[in-house]
Amino acid sequence: MVAEIIDGKEIAREIEENIKSEVEKLKKKYEAKPCLSVILVGKNPASKIYVRKKEEACGRVGIEFKKIELPESEEEEEIIKIIKKLNSDSNVNGVLVQLPLPKHIDTKKVIDAISPYKDVDGLTKENMGNLILGDEKISPCTPLGIIKMLEKIGISVEGKDVTIVNHSNIVGRPLAAMLLNRGATPTVCHKKTRNLKKHTLEADIVVTATGVPRLIKEDMIKDGAIVIDGGIKKIGEKIVGDVDFEAVRKKASYITPVPGGVGPMTVSMVLFNLVQLFKAQLSKHI
Secondary structure, eight states: OOOEEOOHHHHHHHHHHHHHHHHHHHHHHHSOOOEEEEEEESOOHHHHHHHHHHHHHHHHHTOEEEEEEEOTTOOHHHHHHHHHHHHTOTTOOEEEEOSSOOTTSOHHHHHTTSOTTSBTTOOSHHHHHHHHTTOOSSOOHHHHHHHHHHHHTTOOOTTOEEEEEOOOTTTHHHHHHHHHHTTOEEEEEOTTOSOHHHHHHTOSEEEEOOOOTTOBOGGGSOTTOEEEEOOOEEETTEEEOSBOHHHHTTTOSEEOOSSSSHHHHHHHHHHHHHHHHHHHHHHHTO
């Protein structure tokens, strides 16, 4: 068996085409278009790349993009002040703070300063709480992208055992909630999990996002499993994921590449969420 590659780049392109069409219709109807404001603190090279990718994606679909760049030393209070100003700006429909933030800043405090009605990343307490309760108004972008990727290839997660190797608020925890909402049985693993291999071997679907190169080996998945690799790491000039791709591909039924798998889906979900927020904001003023 050789796994079929899930082309996240192509799926994201199709999603972007649909978003572009919807943005054009909204612009004609309301004479307005969505606007995303992104706050970038410091000069983290990876963060700068991610922000650039979001800016390029906005440009492709006709969404206005505003970037606020702040120094590494910026005070937490100043960032929150900027966020509150954006919350009250009717011309801004979505606010995103690029993570990670410098160590002296309380990430949770900053994220929760974002209005849940402009929370493009779906990470505020209100939106995460809604998610846990089964009300997926705005969901975190990477988990949402993974769900849509599986839907696109015709995979229902209902009744399936899913092992998630990540327990962050950005990926693992919200993904587990979304899987529960769809009738799956998720297992969440992390650095203190005693026997990772045991959990991955039992899974119909393995989702990993640790940034540990080639963590998931061929002998850690069962025949026919679906493998979603959300990890990314640069080794020399090569970009690799959490999965030993060539070896695991021989056992899996489906597998995502790195790059070109989860990453493009995450970016497309930023656009998707922004349009949902934009429409919700319009409906309040009509």
